[in-house]
Amino acid sequence: MRTSKSVRHPLREIVYRFNDPIWVADTAIRTVTxxxxxFSPSTFAGLYRKIRSHTMCSNARLRALFHGVEYVVRHDxxxxxxxxxxxxxxxxxxxxxxxxxLGTHRPLWVFDTFEGLPAPTxxxxxxxxADLFTGTCLGDIAEVRHLFERLGVAEGVHLVKGLFQNTLPAAEIQEIALLHIDGDWYESVKTCLESLYDRVTPGGVIQFDDYGYWQGARKAVDEFFEFRAIRADLRxxxxxxxxxxxxxxxH
Ligand SMILES: C[S@@+](CC[C@H](N)C(=O)[O-])C[C@H]1O[C@@H](n2cnc3c(N)ncnc32)[C@H](O)[C@@H]1O
Structure with missing residues (x-):
């Protein structure tokens, strides 16, 4: 029997991931949370319910992102x-x-191809x-803008379309309080760190979405910290x- 590429593709990935018992345990915990x-009455859960149908990030990583933003705001x-x-x-x-x-506002910069994932290398x-995912994760820039507008948080948001390699080096951002890197591949994560790490304020937060999931993402992070001789206490x-x-x- 022939299976279509769209069926083979998630099946191949699931078989690949199932070899890792930590992923299996994590998936079970993720399902419960x-x-x-x-249903939870917590603040995070209230915000999560507004965006959960528009994200691929796990509940735990979104919760950490929420706490990261809360941290930089509360600590000025x-x-x-x-x-x-x-x-x-x-x-x-x-x-x-x-x-x-929290009753405040921070400018927000959002970078993406808005044409789906570029090819890994x-x-x-x-x-x-990884290459099975080339072109997936497609987000349409007009739909993303509409989501910000619908939830009343479009003011001060800059959506920047293009490859990180082209857009990040010239981006007019002076200081970064929180940097969320969710670009999956080695070249993407490496570019984010090389272009933006020095603009992150000491005491600011960097969150990596893919460190344990995509080997290229982990490699880019580890190499960067090693090259810069930074002791990376990753949580x-x-x-x-x-x-x-x-x-x-x-140092
Ligand atoms: C896993 S998705 C992001 C998921 C998202 N944070 C969410 O809430 O669902 C990865 C995104 O990174 C973008 N991306 C990866 N590498 C890129 C690059 N070099 N330049 C621009 N965008 C890139 C892709 O287009 C894709 O939309």
Whole structure:
């Protein structure tokens, strides 16, 4: 029997992931917390319910992002909020909703091709699986803008279309309080760090969405910190996500 590519593609990935018992355990926990947050009266759950149908990020990583934004606002860490890789906009909108819930506002920069994932490269060790996703995660820029507008948080939001490699180096961002890197592949994550790390305010937060999921993302992060001789105390969020508070001094 012939199976279509759209069926083979998730099946191949699921078989690949099932070899990792940590992923299996994490998936079970994620299912429970996701169901809980559909009913929970917590502030995070209230915001999560507004955006959950527009995001691929796990519940745990979105919760960490919410707390990260809350942290930089409450501690007056100077700078804008930046997301690299928004797809349909769910996590980016959460980043805009969180300051509003705290009665304040931060400019938000959102970078994406808005044409789906570019191809991975030979620098991605799991290229064969990763390449199945080329062109997926498509978010339409007009729909993302509409989501910000519908939820009343479009003011001060910059949606920047294009490859990170072209848009990030010239972006007019002076200081970053929180940087959310969700670009999946080695070259994408490497570009984000090379272009934006030095603009993150010491004491600011960097959250990596794909560190445990895509091998190229992990490689880019590890290489960057090693090359810059930065002691990277990455905090584990879940199977894939990690967060990091930029030290006051890099060494
Ligand atoms: C997994 S999706 C992001 C998911 C999103 N944060 C959410 O809430 O669902 C990854 C996104 O990164 C974008 N991306 C990856 N590499 C990129 C690059 N080099 N330049 C621009 N966008 C890139 C893709 O277009 C895709 O929309």
């Amino acid at each position: 996701t169901v809980w947050d559909r 860490v100077a700078g804008d909020l930046v997301e690299c890789g928004c797809a349909r906009g769910g996590s980016a909108v959460l980043m805009a909703l969180t300051p509003r819930h 030979s620098n991605d060790p799991d290229f064969e699986i 584990r969020i879940d199977y894939s996500g990690r967060s990091f508070v930029k030290p006051l001094c890099d």
